[in-house]
Amino acid sequence: MRVTIADVARRAGVSKTTVSRVLNGKSDVDADTAHRIREVIAETGYVPSSRAVGLARGQARTVGMLVPSLTWPWMGMVLQGAVDVLEADGYGVLLYTCNRGDESLRRFAVQVSASAFDGLLVIEPENTLDYIAQLHSKGLPVVLIDDRGHHPGFPSVATTNREGAAAAARHLAAIGRRRPAMVTGIGHFGCVRDRSQGFTETAAAEGLRLDPRLVFGGDFTKECGRTAVNEMLAAGLDFDSVFAHNDLAAAGVLGALRDAGLRVPEDVAVIGFDDVPVALHTEPTLTTIRQPLREMGEAAARLLLSHLRGAPASADPLVLPTSLVVRDSAPSI
Amino acid sequence: MRVTIADVARRAGVSKTTVSRVLNGKSDVDADTAHRIREVIAETGYVPSSRAVGLARGQARTVGMLVPSLTWPWMGMVLQGAVDVLEADGYGVLLYTCNRGDESLRRFAVQVSASAFDGLLVIEPENTLDYIAQLHSKGLPVVLIDDRGHHPGFPSVATTNREGAAAAARHLAAIGRRRPAMVTGIGHFGCVRDRSQGFTETAAAEGLRLDPRLVFGGDFTKECGRTAVNEMLAAGLDFDSVFAHNDLAAAGVLGALRDAGLRVPEDVAVIGFDDVPVALHTEPTLTTIRQPLREMGEAAARLLLSHLRGAPASADPLVLPTSLVVRDSAPSI
DNA sequence: CTGAAAGCGCTTACAG
DNA sequence: CTGAAAGCGCTTACAG
DSSP states (O other), rough: OOOOOHHHHHHHOOOOHHHHHHHHHHSSSOOOHHHHHHHHHHHTTTOHHHHHHHHHHOOOOOOEEESSSSSSHHHHHHHHHHHHHHHTOOOOEEEEEEETTHHHHHHHHHHTTTTOOOOEEEEOOOTTTHHHHHHHHHHHHHHEEEEOOOOOOOOEEEEEEHHHHHHHHHHHTEEEEEEOOEEETTTTTTHHHHHHHHHHHHHTTTTTOOGGEEEEEEEESHHHHHHHHHHHHTTTTOOSSSEEHHHHHHHHHHHHHTTTTTTTTTTTTEEEEETHHHHHHSSSSOEEEEEHHHHHHHHHHHHHHHHTTTTOOSSSOEOOOOOOEEOSSSSSO | OOOOHHHHHHHHHHHHHHHHHHHHSSSSSHHHHHHHHHHHHHHTTTOOOOHHHHHHHHSSEEEEEESSSSSSSTTTHHHHHHHHHHHHOOOOOEEEEEHHHHHHHHHHHHHHHHOOOOOOOOOTTTHHHHHHHHHHHTOOOOEEOOOOOOOOOEEEEOHHHHHHHHHHHHHHHHOOOEEEEHHHHHHHHHHHHHHHHHHHHHHHHTTTOOOOOEEEEOOOOHHHHHHHHHHHOOOOOOOOOEEEEEEOOOOOOHHHHHHOOOTTTTTOEEEEEEEHHHHHHHSSSEEEEEOOHHHHHHHHHHHHHHHHTTTOOSOOOOOEOOOEOOOTTOOOO
């Protein structure tokens, strides 16, 4: 059925060892012999069995990718970035999800033990950082795509949450806003602390007044953006701009402002964070702080590949810059 | 380093054959012996190497999944559905993308030849249907998730494009609209023909008048929705509702209507197709025909698993029903 | 420059 | 009920 290295060897009149040599580009093979073997390979369409090669070499040329869910709006971008660079290097990508909770994680753990892959790319599923750290300390090459500002003790890729929020503050100052409000994400996330600090500090430095009553503790949902605006309005608070910690919350902010009869950006300017597709479809379109999601996936994959090739693993996070994307909800003047 | 079946056999004082027997649940093993072996397995945390098992058995317990891109708005849903059922059955998922065009496909073809996976789930990348059909005819179990209404000659999962569009027409009739417009998707897609027919026929049956000048040949982009509305308005055509072949185009329709000072749904009702996340974030929210994306992924995975277990493969597509999701752009009355 | 042989870690007839 | 041996399809010392 399947053509094997033995078939190729037979047809070329050489040993399997020699076929293996040309397959793996070892130099010390007679040019004519090599040529003949290559011809047979081409004729037969022979491709080495990845299972057999993996078993003999003790590695799979496959990378695992563990993510919480595939349906988050920005997940596709990160995945695509990672897959592109892994594929270009001939690596397979085994995809694992935590959609079914602990059962998923159990299944995943079995695959780890079965050494189904050589290294692991991970976006942390809820409460698994210790487990991942443990895998790393047991010798599995791991790179974390750190969407939450974890700063773990092993290789990771992150973005400039603090500087991104600072850029939002500077932009609001530059377009003449004086009384910003802020809708944060889930409080215990590192990225939320970083974004809060970056915005608060820079707002102060730019002479903006960030009234503590205008800081709303949100949870990254559209609903929290609505609620934040409604409560601030009900409290009679005055604000001329809103910085939300993610685009979904910013979309909620836009909706609530519209319902309250306020115009964006004339009455209130709005800035989000992430730059997910939704930012293009709100009314008005959303000015936001772009996370380099695809680039983070690519960088993480490259980092992992270099570890697999033996490069030392640094625990210092690789930090990629955010960028300000100006659209209609907070246009430049 | 790694504990092997030989280690377990030694510690349990039996042969590898016997360990293999309890590993694979063969019945004819002495209860005490089996118990002892299980203890050793638990103590050592032994898990069989998937590579070795795969080589010995000639199969990988892994399924390939080939998709055009990971960044399409509905891709995550389909993937998640497929991954959930494959994972629950202990299968690994190897993910392949066509983001880098022919080069990607070449890489993929190598993995096929290397028999990296036992079966394939595919959402057709541009112009690869013949190639996929060829893989199927060469004996690779394949299931197509048929987003385009291809009706290929091998197992596939699809949705009721025609009936979904018919439901849109019925809903418009039910809420009292008389002059609908339609923005189609790319003309040569099977699903576009099906949606056009379903809408046209049912509109007629319901007594709606679908003026040919109110049918705009679109391409599934937001821009085409805008253009359609602008041109119809510029031509002085009168319409009280729009059915777009996908949500993105419907979002464009909403934008252009707003810019033209028309109210949705008062002046014009709008219905989309797909029910992607964007449909929740437009203003107003979008009434749409939901495609059962996650269910299609699940069904395709189940179908593939049953083929892998030896069930005969039927070329008749498995068709899952769409459903009408009523939101603010075309509310019930 | 080339090949015979052992080994990677399992499974599976076959024999007892 | 159990085990020795061959085999899955490769790679890699080792010897020549």
